Amino acid sequence: MITESHVDPHVFVVFGGTGDLMRRKLLPSIFRLGEQDRMGPKYKVLAIAREKDISNEQYRERARTALEEFVPESKDAKQWCDSCLHYQTIGDASPADYKRIKEYIEQLESEYELPGNRSFYLALPPGVFVSTIEGLGESGLNRSDGWTRLVIEKPFGRDLESAIELNRIVHKHFDESQVYRIDHYLGKETVQNMMVFRFANPIFESVWNRDRVKDVQITVAESVGVGTRAGYYDQAGALRDMIQNHLTQLLTLTAMESPVSLKADSVRSEKVKVLQAIAPIREEDVVFGQYSAGHVRDETVKSYLHEDGVVPGSNTETFVALKLHIENWRWQGVPFYVRTGKRMKQRLTQITVNFKRPPVTLFEPFDSAKVSPNAIVLTLQPDEGFDLRFEVKSPNETALIQSKKLSFQYAEEFGRLPDGYETLLHDILTNDQTLFVRSDEVEHSWELYEPLLELDVNVYPYRAGGWGPSASDQLLERGDDAWTLS
Numbered sequence: 466m467i468t469e470s471h472v473d474p475h476v477f478v479v480f481g482g483t484g485d486l487m488r489r490k491l492l493p494s495i496f497r498l499g500e501q502d503r504m505g506p507k508y509k510v511l512a513i514a515r516e517k518d519i520s521n522e523q524y525r526e527r528a529r530t531a532l533e534e535f536v537p538e539s540k541d542a543k544q545w546c547d548s549c550l551h552y553q554t555i556g557d558a559s560p561a562d563y564k565r566i567k568e569y570i571e572q573l574e575s576e577y578e579l580p581g582n583r584s585f586y587l588a589l590p591p592g593v594f595v596s597t598i599e600g601l602g603e604s605g606l607n608r609s610d611g612w613t614r615l616v617i618e619k620p621f622g623r624d625l626e627s628a629i630e631l632n633r634i635v636h637k638h639f640d641e642s643q644v645y646r647i648d649h650y651l652g653k654e655t656v657q658n659m660m661v662f663r664f665a666n667p668i669f670e671s672v673w674n675r676d677r678v679k680d681v682q683i684t685v686a687e688s689v690g691v692g693t694r695a696g697y698y699d700q701a702g703a704l705r706d707m708i709q710n711h712l713t714q715l716l717t718l719t720a721m722e723s724p725v726s727l728k729a730d731s732v733r734s735e736k737v738k739v740l741q742a743i744a745p746i747r748e749e750d751v752v753f754g755q756y757s758a759g760h761v762r763d764e765t766v767k768s769y770l771h772e773d774g775v776v777p778g779s780n781t782e783t784f785v786a787l788k789l790h791i792e793n794w795r796w797q798g799v800p801f802y803v804r805t806g807k808r809m810k811q812r813l814t815q816i817t818v819n820f821k822r823p824p825v826t827l828f829e830p831f832d833s834a835k836v837s838p839n840a841i842v843l844t845l846q847p848d849e850g851f852d853l854r855f856e857v858k859s860p861n862e863t864a865l866i867q868s869k870k871l872s873f874q875y876a877e878e879f880g881r882l883p884d885g886y887e888t889l890l891h892d893i894l895t896n897d898q899t900l901f902v903r904s905d906e907v908e909h910s911w912e913l914y915e916p917l918l919e920l921d922v923n924v925y926p927y928r929a930g931g932w933g934p935s936a937s938d939q940l941l942e943r944g945d946d947a948w949t950l951s
């Protein structure tokens with residue numbers, strides 16, 4: 466993840482090659498990696514879907530259109546599509562279909578002198594993960610003369626039982642060392658920087674504990690509604706869609722101990738220890754909400770219940786706020802607040818570490834409770850970077866204190882940042898599993914949240930364009946805290 470390594474010649478196979486993820490994220494990322502010579506000396510991309518009557522030429526034309534939209538500055542898209550892309554239908558996904566796909570891959574390898582290294586990326590509806598993994602295993606596509614890697618998109622299961630079952634099927638055909646469970650939040654530069662920020666800067670790490678930290682807050686706010694995903698989302702809700710995976714990943718990276726090395730398993734084991742230390746979440750520390758009609762950035766938007774595809778009267782949560790306690794030496798007594806919601810005031814992903822206020826203050830008329838806490842705010846979206854907040858004296862007034870910040874923005878220093886998928890795809894090709902979720906990690910995470918799936922809690926309505934239901938503010942006020950935003 467942090468070092469640059471060599472990429473072997475390979476075939477990159479995408480199941481779900483005509484889908485939204487492929488069009489908007491995977492194709493542009495593979496193309497950009499190719500432009501930067503980071504896809505290796507020789508490679509072919511094979512897209513697979515059920516659609517039958519698409520020739521290679523037609524698929525390349527579609528891909529070119531997508532690249533024009535998502536990589537508008539590119540000049541070589543047509544040439545790249547013509548030389549790299551292939552398409553095959555999976556038909557009815559019968560054994561004969563898998564055999565035909567296997568033969569097609571072997572033919573590509575023989576024609577272009579590729580040594581049998583293969584990645585299989587499942588950009589598929591989650592309902593067909595199991596059958597596709599079984600199909601790969603039973604057709605012998607899980608092994609080759611080179612390396613074989615399996616990439617699985619989110620969501621990984623919909624509860625503990627289904628996640629365990631999916632892991633069982635994966636391990637029936639693949640070794641864990643071949644498996645890459647994607648959480649695209651981990652591809653973001655700020656998330657990767659978390660370890661450098663903490664473990665290469667002793668000034669931060671030395672205060673990163675219960676002696677100095679008052680609370681930690683993680684917000685993943687979306688301004689969009691459910692859009693065209695209601696069919697999936699109404700069955701899932703925000704807890705499954707966001708908290709169990711993305712927010713939990715951010716939390717474990719924020720809270721983990723220093724790993725003994727940067728090897729993938731060292732890092733992932735430290736994240737698992739955090740999950741193991743989180744106390745069972747109490748019902749009174751859970752707030753669910755669902756957006757009603759409102760205004761987001763001057764646009765009038767409808768309520769969740771009026772969105773296309775939402776079941777009438779649905780009780781699905783589009784907002785979750787939680788208070789968590791990590792019962793270990795570093796964090797005992799420090800509340801971790803996490804929240805996520807759709808149709809919030811703005812799109813924003815932030816991790817805020819609020820430090821304790823001074824025990825007394827000399828600066829009348831302020832008492833210590835009115836001095837803002839020092840804070841480190843890591844912003845993942847929309848502008849990756851971080852702020853260090855501190856108090857200063859206003860000139861010309863004896864004791865008026867104001868909050869100011871020192872800011873660092875990635876784009877200002879380094880220009881365009883790679884999309885998270887670019888980083889993750891390159892890691893797959895260089896066999897670096899650090900930014901991918903291990904099987905025990907996913908199961909521990911489900912173990913933590915499974916009891917909440919069964920809770921019969923109130924789902925509070927909240928106005929679209931705000932910051933969620935007031936019950937979420939009360940969750941913090943009970944502990945004399947408040948949500949911090951930049």
Ligand SMILES: NC(=O)c1ccc[n+]([C@@H]2O[C@H](COP(=O)([O-])OP(=O)(O)OC[C@H]3O[C@@H](n4cnc5c(N)ncnc54)[C@H](OP(=O)(O)O)[C@@H]3O)[C@@H](O)[C@H]2O)c1
Pocket residue numbers: 480481482483484485486487489490513514515516555558587588589590591593618619620649
């Ligand atoms: N889109 C995103 O931004 C995004 C972000 C994060 C995660 N994901 C995850 O990525 C996966 C794909 O999402 P998506 O948005 O791309 O979905 P999508 O637009 O519905 O595309 C699904 C793709 O799978 C193919 N497909 C469906 N059933 C199949 C089967 N039985 N065998 C082989 N191919 C099949 C579809 O083509 P045919 O119908 O022709 O088969 C299509 O190419 C999902 O797990 C999703 O949760 C997506």
